[in-house]
Each structure stands twice: as structure tokens, then as C-alpha cells.
Amino acid sequence: MVVIKEIETRRGANLKLNGIAEKIIEKSPSVANYALRPDDFFGTIPKLCLKEGSKVLAGSPVFYNKKNPDIKIVSPISGTIKTIERGPKRKIERIIIEPSKKQDPIKHEVKGWETMDISDLKVLLMESGNWPFIHQRPYGIMANPLDIPKSIFVTTAKTDPLHEDFNFVLKNEQKEFQLGVDLLNKFVDQPVFLGIDKSCPGYFESIKGVQHYSFKGPHPAGNLSFHIQKLSPINMGDRIWTVNPEDVVNLGKFITSGIFSSQRTIAVSGNAVQNPKYFKTKIGAELAPFIKNVAVKEDKVRVINGDVLTGSIADFSGYLGYFNNLVTVIPEGSHYRMFGWLPFKDNKILSLSNTSLSRFVNRNGFEVDTNLNGEERALVVTGEMEKIFPLDIFPMQLIKACMVEDIEKMEALGIYEVVTEDFGLVDYANTSKLEAQEIIRHGIELMINEVG
Amino acid sequence: MNFLRKSLDKIKKPFGKGQKLEKFAPAFNAFDTLLFVPNHTTKKGAHIRDAVDLKRTMVTVIIALLPALIYGIYNTGYQYYVQTEESFTFLDAFIHGSWKIIPMIIVSYIVGLSIEFGFAVYRGHEVNEGYLVTGLLIPMIMPIDIPLWMVGISTAFAVLVAKEAFGGTGMNILNPALTARAFAFFAYPTYMSGNKVWVSEAGNIDAISGETILGTLAAGGQVNYSMMEMFQGSIPGSIAETSTLWVAVGALILILTGVGSWRIIFGGIIGAAIMGLLFNLWGQNELMSFSWINHLVVGGFAFGIVFMATDPVSAAQTTKGKWIYGILVGIFCIMIRVFNPAYPEGVMLAILLMNVFAPTIDHYVVNGNISMRKKRWAKASNELKTA
Numbered sequence: 001m002v003v004i005k006e007i008e009t010r011r012g013a014n015l016k017l018n019g020i021a022e023k024i025i026e027k028s029p030s031v032a033n034y035a036l037r038p039d040d041f042f043g044t045i046p047k048l049c050l051k052e053g054s055k056v057l058a059g060s061p062v063f064y065n066k067k068n069p070d071i072k073i074v075s076p077i078s079g080t081i082k083t084i085e086r087g088p089k090r091k092i093e094r095i096i097i098e099p100s101k102k103q104d105p106i107k108h109e110v111k112g113w114e115t116m117d118i119s120d121l122k123v124l125l126m127e128s129g130n131w132p133f134i135h136q137r138p139y140g141i142m143a144n145p146l147d148i149p150k151s152i153f154v155t156t157a158k159t160d161p162l163h164e165d166f167n168f169v170l171k172n173e174q175k176e177f178q179l180g181v182d183l184l185n186k187f188v189d190q191p192v193f194l195g196i197d198k199s200c201p202g203y204f205e206s207i208k209g210v211q212h213y214s215f216k217g218p219h220p221a222g223n224l225s226f227h228i229q230k231l232s233p234i235n236m237g238d239r240i241w242t243v244n245p246e247d248v249v250n251l252g253k254f255i256t257s258g259i260f261s262s263q264r265t266i267a268v269s270g271n272a273v274q275n276p277k278y279f280k281t282k283i284g285a286e287l288a289p290f291i292k293n294v295a296v297k298e299d300k301v302r303v304i305n306g307d308v309l310t311g312s313i314a315d316f317s318g319y320l321g322y323f324n325n326l327v328t329v330i331p332e333g334s335h336y337r338m339f340g341w342l343p344f345k346d347n348k349i350l351s352l353s354n355t356s357l358s359r360f361v362n363r364n365g366f367e368v369d370t371n372l373n374g375e376e377r378a379l380v381v382t383g384e385m386e387k388i389f390p391l392d393i394f395p396m397q398l399i400k401a402c403m404v405e406d407i408e409k410m411e412a413l414g415i416y417e418v419v420t421e422d423f424g425l426v427d428y429a430n431t432s433k434l435e436a437q438e439i440i441r442h443g444i445e446l447m448i449n450e451v452g
Numbered sequence: 453m454n455f456l457r458k459s460l461d462k463i464k465k466p467f468g469k470g471q472k473l474e475k476f477a478p479a480f481n482a483f484d485t486l487l488f489v490p491n492h493t494t495k496k497g498a499h500i501r502d503a504v505d506l507k508r509t510m511v512t513v514i515i516a517l518l519p520a521l522i523y524g525i526y527n528t529g530y531q532y533y534v535q536t537e538e539s540f541t542f543l544d545a546f547i548h549g550s551w552k553i554i555p556m557i558i559v560s561y562i563v564g565l566s567i568e569f570g571f572a573v574y575r576g577h578e579v580n581e582g583y584l585v586t587g588l589l590i591p592m593i594m595p596i597d598i599p600l601w602m603v604g605i606s607t608a609f610a611v612l613v614a615k616e617a618f619g620g621t622g623m624n625i626l627n628p629a630l631t632a633r634a635f636a637f638f639a640y641p642t643y644m645s646g647n648k649v650w651v652s653e654a655g656n657i658d659a660i661s662g663e664t665i666l667g668t669l670a671a672g673g674q675v676n677y678s679m680m681e682m683f684q685g686s687i688p689g690s691i692a693e694t695s696t697l698w699v700a701v702g703a704l705i706l707i708l709t710g711v712g713s714w715r716i717i718f719g720g721i722i723g724a725a726i727m728g729l730l731f732n733l734w735g736q737n738e739l740m741s742f743s744w745i746n747h748l749v750v751g752g753f754a755f756g757i758v759f760m761a762t763d764p765v766s767a768a769q770t771t772k773g774k775w776i777y778g779i780l781v782g783i784f785c786i787m788i789r790v791f792n793p794a795y796p797e798g799v800m801l802a803i804l805l806m807n808v809f810a811p812t813i814d815h816y817v818v819n820g821n822i823s824m825r826k827k828r829w830a831k832a833s834n835e836l837k838t839a
Contacts, residue, residue: 015500235832302499309498330500333493336457340489341507343515343709353504354710355512372492374505375485378580378622381509382769383713394770397818412822427498431509432622435497 001205003198005213007230009390012218013352013425015161017308018365019329021267021276023168028281029289034077035094035319036062036284039312041073041132043141043448046092054081059106059129059260062095071142074129076262076283078103094319097284110258113183121186125251129260132322133247134184137228137240139444140419149241151232152188154181155195156204156245157215159222160307160424164267164325166245167202169278174203176252177245183255184243185209195227217390225422226390234416244323264320268294270308270329271367272301285320287327300332302370309424310437333371340373349373352388352429374433381431388425393417395426399436402443407450410443420444460484478572482579509711510581516705516712517588517692517759523685524692525549528596531688532652535660552652553691556591559600563607564590571616580621582765583611589629589759592692593752593800594636595649602640606632626807627766630800637800645795650688664689665750666789666796669738682749693755696748703758712762715771719778720757720785724748727786739790753785756799766807770817777813781806 038046045066056062056079061072079099087093108128113121122145125131136143143149156166170177184192194210196202205212213231215221224242234240243251246265253261262283269276274295281290287303304311305321308328312321320327340346343355350366351358358366385395393414401409423436430436464484467477484490485507494501529545564587565579572579590607610632615624637644647663648655654662665675665687677687685695693699706712728744735741748754761767761781768777781802788798795801 233828235829238832304499308500311499313499328499334491336491337489338456338487340503341486341505341511343508343512346503349503350500351503353502353508354708355508356503358503368500370493370499371489371501372494373489373501373503374507375490375492375578377506377578378620380506380580380582380622380765381711382764382767383771383774384710386771392821392824394818394821396769412825413818414821414825424498428500429502429504431502431504431506433501433505437497 001201001212003196003214004211005231006198007213007215007221007227009217009221009226011386011390012159012220012388013429014159014218015308015350015428016365017161017271017350018367019269019271019273019276020162020365021164021269021278023165023278025169025265025278025280026293028279028285029293031099031281031285031289033082033096033098033286033319034075034079034282034284035096035286036073036075037094037319037321038063038073038092040322041065041142043139043445046073048084048092048095050081052081052084055079055100056081056097057106058103058262059108061129062097063092065142068144070123070126070145071131072126072129073132074260076260078105096319105259108254108258110255113255118186121183128254128258130251130254133243133251135242137224137234137242137419138238138416139448140421141448143241144239147239149188149239150234151190152184152192152241152243153195153224153228153232154184154192154210154243154245154248155215155222155224155227156202157195157197157222159217159219160309161219162267162269162307162326162328163222164265164278166325167200167204169265169267169325170245170249171202173249173252174207176249176256177204178207178252179255180243180248180250180252181207181210183251184241184248187241193227193231195222195224220388220422220425221390223422225418229391229417236411236416238416244325246325247323264325266290266320266325266327268327268329270304270327271365272296272298272329272331281320283320283322287314287318287320288316290327291316291329294329296329298331300334301329302332304328304330307424308368309428310421331367331369333369335371337371337373353384353431372433374431376434377432379432379434384430385426385436388429389422391417391422395423395436398443399423399426399434399439402439402446405443405446407446410447411451415440415443415447457488460487475576476573478576478578479569482569482572485578507581510584512709512711513585513706513759514588516702516709517585517592519698519701520692520695520755520759521553521588521592523695523698524592525553527685527694528552528652528691530686532660535651535654536657537659548652552596553591555600556594556598556603556691557588559603560590560607561587563604564611567608567611567616571620575620577620582621586610586628590632593629593633593690593755593760595644596652596691597649597655598636598640598643602636602643606636606639609635622765624765625811626804627760627763630760630804630807633800634804650690662688664796666739669742670793670796672738674738675742679746679749682746687750690752690755693752696754699754699758703754706758706762712758713764713767713774713778715774716762716767716778716781717757719775720753720761720782721748723779723782724753724757724786725782727783731786731790747786747789751789751797752799753782756785756803757781760799761803761806766810768810768813768817770814772820773810773813773817776817777806777810780809 056075082098085094134143198214250261305314347361398413426436466473529548533540610628614631651662654660728747731740784802
């Protein structure tokens with residue numbers, strides 16, 4: 001293995017939380033329902049292909065993107081469309097699919113894909129529902145098949161709190177991972193960039209036909225925005241594609257069998273969970289059976305699709321997100337704290353600020369809850385975002401540009417180089433309880449609508 | 453605690469959504485949240501949050517101010533008794549100081565907070581904690597015998613014109629506490645400068661001379677204080693500015709907790725030291741040949757650079773910008789001291805001047821990042837053309 005570049009940062013912070021998943025993969029408990037959520041596909045306008053009550057096969061299209069009707073989002077399992085849940089303005093919230101006993105997936109012809117035309121290969125991926133696995137930078141939306149990306153990035157290591165370990169999750173799938181990478185290499189001039197953790201690279205270091213790079217540093221050093229800026233920075237008009245590691249395996253499985261693979265290995269973790277561990281399941285699975293299996297310690301908990309910084313709320317009756325390998329369960333924090341504003345009081349609460357002794361008091365792991373620990377205030381403190389932001393971007397200035405919707409300024413300050421998840425730690429750490437991710441998401445939506 | 457919480461919840465009811473006192477909720481919440489960190493949970497964005505909030509940050513600043521304030525109270529009495537040549541104990545001096553200073557603090561808080569509460573209710577946002585610091589700073593940088601009504605008017609001017617007119621907390625260009633002082637300085641000059649205002653009762657009792665060291669120097673006189681006295685702070689001056697020692701303790705608290713920017717503080721010291729050294733080499737008059745190290749410990753420089761220049765809202769906001777801002781505050785402070793005979797102390801005007809320029813400094817620092825990015829774009833599109 002040749003590592004083409006080692007990237008490093010000291011700006012950031014690793015949040016040490018209790019409840020990291022033990023390295024056991026259990027078989028999925030029986031799941032009564034699956035669901036697809038159009039909200040998982042940022043920037044897409046869903047258009048349904050089927051009605052309530054229709055029969056679906058694993059791999060048959062359920063909805064497509066109105067902006068690009070060729071891109072289909074397919075059902076992860078065979079069964080019936082039970083309900084289509086709608087929100088205000090008839091927005092499609094969830095499409096719930098009840099699995100049937102007999103699973104017969106749609107099979108596509110994949111023989112000779114190695115020699116297939118690029119455009120035919122793209123059509124094959126779109127038809128079979130594999131295209132949504134490919135994300136695009138800027139904006140972090142679904143890739144546009146008409147683009148030729150400058151490069152493709154996959155990272156096999158992460159840094160977010162309680163993150164899943166892909167070395168462990170994908171340990172038996174080297175062959176499929178290699179095939180997935182080979183497939184992705186078809187779409188790009190230079191080999192795929194593959195990020196590894198040098199201290200435990202696993203089989204990822206022997207994957208061929210990629211440019212290996214390694215990274216070091218506290219969260220968010222594992223975020224792709226940081227890697228991209230260091231290795232192949234996004235200029236105006238550039239397109240870069242990213243794929244999650246397990247979806248590389250899914251692509252690899254599809255290209256050998258012709259069957260859409262909706263495999264998801266999830267880590268159910270968090271400090272409200274008794275026995276955090278891994279499960280093998282499918283995209284969109286109902287979460288309740290898993291949560292029951294790991295046993296919840298507290299009365300009132302929040303179930304999060306993803307990690308505590310960037311995930312979305314999925315209550316008990318929620319479903320696994322399309323791209324999530326992590327489900328976090330933490331206690332709700334609806335409680336009062338007397339004189340909680342006194343410096344150096346309540347050191348058991350995780351804090352990056354020096355007005356708390358938490359880092360000295362508790363070195364092992366923190367119990368966290370969803371309390372806001374204060375109230376939203378005007379932006380006063382400066383310099384705290386820069387300390388935890390590894391990108392060569394002025395985070396506060398970019399946030400302010402998004403607030404006032406100054407598109408020219410947003411471009412100049414680097415909106416193309418960030419996605420909302422990069423501001424997860426800013427959300428967490430800032431004194432004014434500013435909703436940075438919300439503001440950046442709004443800014444990105446504005447860019448999509450105004451610039452495209 | 454439970455009982456207190458329950459009774460608070462009971463009182464809170466009429467302030468709830470849709471209730472008749474809803475408009476005044478910010479006023480009630482200000483008291484409620486002073487007792488309890490509220491039970492709010494995260495709704496969007498990150499699901500967990502840091503223990504730090506603005507209240508904690510501002511309280512840390514207040515704690516950092518206390519050593520200088522307590523010494524200032526003592527020094528007020530000390531200066532009075534030493535000059536009247538009465539015998540006194542530590543307690544006498546402290547009581548004399550408290551008798552003068554605590555009413556000023558009360559006036560400043562009552563006037564300022566009433567305006568803040570009014571605006572919070574009017575604008576429908578929560579009361580920001582920033583004024584807890586501003587309200588304490590205003591009396592700390594005034595001369596001891598300034599009438600209370602002047603403190604009140606200066607405070608009102610500062611909060612209304614320097615802060616609320618710009619949109620409230622976080623939006624102001626100028627440091628509100630310094631604006632209050634500048635207002636008093638130009639509106640009531642006889643109470644704010646000269647050689648009769650810096651020691652308690654100096655205006656009423658002829659035996660007391662209320663001249664500051666910088667004032668003496670500007671008049672071409674000789675300084676009779678030792679370096680140690682200047683550092684310790686047993687010299688005449690604005691209430692809490694005199695003791696570099698206790699200001700340094702406050703600076704340590706601010707730097708260790710990360711609440712105050714060490715870059716601004718050290719930048720300021722470097723700027724002032726360099727400027728002082730240069731003037732020492734020139735040595736035209738008493739002020740110029742006043743040793744650079746003494747320049748750092750007399751007057752309001754230490755207090756200003758530690759507590760006023762580091763106000764994150766009115767200072768530069770970028771890391772590089774903070775260095776530039778700090779250094780320039782230091783340079784201008786000494787320059788105004790030496791060159792301007794009307795203002796023997798320059799730190800107030802230096803900081804206000806740099807407050808105005810801070811956004812410009814940031815603009816150029818941020819532009820550096822922007823032009824780097826644009827160059828990269830241009831380079832990439834050139835490569836694309838040639839390829």
C-alpha cells in the first residue's frame with residue numbers, strides 16, 4: 001500500500017460518550033415494517049410510482065426524483081405498500097412497506113459490466129436503484145448522472161461520537177468492496193480516493209486501484225469535507241462524488257448478482273442503552289425491535305438516526321434512515337439545574353469550554369442528554385468555532401453570510417466546500433446555542449435553488 | 453429546591469403562551485433562568501450541547517473583575533485617608549470606598565437593566581446577560597466623585613445609543629461601557645478630568661490633591677510614586693483601574709477559562725511596550741522619557757486592554773485580526789498619552805478608535821481567505837483550458 005498523503009489537523013474535539021457498541025453482530029430481530037423517507041435524500045422532490053396497497057418486489061421503484069425522473073428509489077424488500085404518510089401541504093413523510101413472506105427480488109442483467117459503456121452502466125445503476133448511493137459535493141445531494149466528477153471519495157474510518165467501526169462491520173466483505181471500488185473507478189479519470197485510519201487499516205489497505213490517504217486528528221477530522229479540501233479542493237463548477245463504505249459493498253454485491261442490495265449493518269449505541277451492539281439488517285427497517293433487543297435504561301429517551309451531532313430524530317416508532325449505520329439512543333434532558341450558570345459547577349456535563357472542569361473530572365466517558373444547557377442568545381463569543389473547525393474556512397463569517405442570504409459572499413467564503421454535518425460540532429460547542437447546521441442547510445438550499 | 457421550582461412554575465403560568473402576561477415573559481424568564489438553567493431540550497441540529505452558555509461566560513468575566521473592584525474600593529478609602537493624614541484601618545478604607553462605589557453600581561445596574569428589560573419585552577427576545585458585565589464596568593472606570601445622576605445618564609446613553617440603536621447585544625460597534633465613559637468625559641469634562649477628581653473628596657477638601665501620575669507627567673511634573681506602588685495600585689485614578697496586580701489576576705482568570713482573548717491582551721502589551729520604548733529613545737519630554745515598563749502599569753492601560761479591549765463583540769473577531777487589533781490598541785494608547793496634552797490617558801480613545809476599525813481589520817483578514825480561494829478557482833479553470 002502506498003499512502004499518497006497523510007492529512008492531519010489539531011482543530012476539533014473528540015467527544016467521549018458512554019455506550020459505544022460492543023463488537024458483536026447480531027442477526028436482525030424480525031422486523032414488521034420498512035419505510036422510505038424522501039427526507040433522507042436532501043434536495044430531491046419525490047414523485048410516487050405506486051399507490052397504497054400496491055405490491056412491490058425488492059428492487060422495484062417506489063418513487064423517483066422529479067428533477068431527474070431516471071433516478072429511482074427502490075424498495076429494499078418485497079411486500080405491499082401499507083401506508084403513505086403525509087405531512088403539511090401533502091408532503092410525503094414516509095412510505096411504509098410491509099414485507100411479504102416470500103422475498104423475490106428483481107434481477108438485472110449485469111454480465112459483462114466491465115466492458116459496458118459508461119452511459120449504459122449509469123442507466124443500469126439508475127434503473128436498479130443503486131444510483132442514490134452516490135452523493136455529490138458541493139451541497140451533499142444525490143449525484144447527477146450527467147456529470148463527470150473530478151474525483152470520488154470514500155472514507156473507511158470516522159471520528160464522530162460513538163461512530164461505527166467499518167473495519168469490523170465490513171470485515172467479511174473484501175471481495176465486494178473491491179468490486180464496488182472497481183465499479184466506481186469506471187466513472188472517474190483518476191482512481192478513487194480511499195481514506196484509512198493508519199493505526200488499524202484492516203483489509204482496506206490492500207484494496208487495489210485506489211489512492212490511499214490517511215488522516216489523523218480529533219473530530220471532525222473524519223469528515224469528507226476536510227479530506228476533499230486537502231486532497232482535491234472543490235472549485236467553482238467542480239463535482240466530487242462520495243459514497244459510504246457499506247454502499248460500496250452494496251454496489252459490489254449488485255454488480256456480481258444483479259440484485260439490489262439493501263444491506264445495513266447498524267450500531268445501536270448511546271448511554272441510554274443497556275447492551276449496545278451491532279445488527280445486520282436492511283435499509284428502512286423499523287427501529288423498535290432493535291431498541292427492545294438492546295434494552296433501554298431510561299424512561300424518556302430520544303432515538304437518533306445517526307450520531308448525536310448530526311443525526312435526525314426518529315422516535316420509538318421510527319425507521320432506520322437510508323444512509324445511517326448508526327442509531328444512537330440518549331435520555332431526554334427535560335430537567336432544571338439550579339444555578340447551572342456558575343462556572344465550574346456541574347462538571348459531570350461534557351464541556352469543551354474551560355469554564356468547566358469536566359475534562360479533569362471525567363476522563364473515561366460521559367453520560368449525555370438532550371438538555372440545551374442554557375438558552376439561545378445573540379452571537380457574542382468569538383474564536384470558539386475556529387478552534388474546532390479544521391477546514392480552511394471562516395465558519396462564523398460563512399454562517400453570517402448564510403443568515404443574510406448573501407450568495408456571492410457565501411460562494412467566496414466556501415459554501416461549496418461544506419455540508420451541514422461539518423457544523424455539528426459547532427452546534428454542540430457554541431456558547432450562544434446557535435443552530436449552525438440549520439443555518440448552513442438553509443444556505444445550501446438557497447444555493448441549489450439560485451445557482452444549481 | 454423542588455419547592456422553589458414548583459412555586460416558580462406557579463408564578464410563571466400567566467406568562468405562558470396565549471396567557472395575558474405573555475408579552476412580559478422575557479422579564480420573568482430573566483429571573484427564572486437566574487435561578488435555574490431551564491429544561492429546554494434540543495429541537496434541531498446537534499442533539500447534545502455543551503455545558504457552557506452566555507450566562508456562564510458573563511459570570512466568569514464578573515468573577516475576573518472582582519479582584520480589581522475590591523482593591524478599587526479599598527484604594528478609594530486608602531487614597532482619602534493617606535492624603536487627609538488621618539489614621540485608618542483596612543476596614544475604614546474599605547467602608548469609605550464601599551459607601552461611595554456601591555451606590556454607583558446600583559445606579560448603573562438599575563438604569564441599564566431597566567432599559568435592557570424594556571427592549572427585551574418590546575422586541576420579544578430574552579434578556580441578554582451582557583449587561584451584567586457592562587453594568588459593573590461602568591462604575592469601575594469612572595472617577596470616584598462623579599455625581600450619581602451623571603452615572604445614570606451616561607449609562608442610559610451607552611445602552612440606548614451604543615447598543616440598542618445598533619440592534620442590541622452582539623451588534624454594537626463600540627464597547628458600551630467605554631461609550632458611557634466617553635459620553636461622561638465629553639459631556640461633563642470638569643467631573644472627568646483635571647487634578648481634582650481622582651481622589652475621594654478632592655474637590656471639597658483643599659488638602660487633597662487628586663492628580664494622576666499621567667496628569668502630573670503631562671504637566672511636566674515629577675512622579676513621587678515608586679514602580680511597586682504603581683504596580684500594586686496605591687495611586688490615584690479611576691476607581692478600579694489603578695492596580696495592575698489585581699487586573700493581572702483577572703487577566704489570568706480570563707485567559708485560563710478562555711473567556712478573554714489572550715491574543716488581544718498580549719498584542720496590546722507588545723504594542724504598548726514597543727511604542728513606549730520608541731518614545732523612550734526619543735525622550736523629548738517627561739511623558740516620552742517615562743520608562744516603557746512604567747507606561748504599562750500606570751493609568752488605565754492594563755484595565756483597558758484586559759477588560760475592555762477583549763469585549764468579543766466590539767473587538768476583531770478573527771484570530772489574526774485579534775493580534776493586529778491588540779497591537780494597535782497598545783500603540784495608539786501610548787501615542788495618545790504622549791502626543792495629546794488634553795488627554796493624559798489614551799486607552800479609552802485608543803480602544804474606541806480600534807472598535808471602529810475592528811470590522812475593517814476583519815474584512816482584510818477574511819479577504820485573504822477569499823482571494824486564496826478565488827486564485828485556486830482561477831488556476832483550476834486555466835488548467836482546464838490548457839488540458
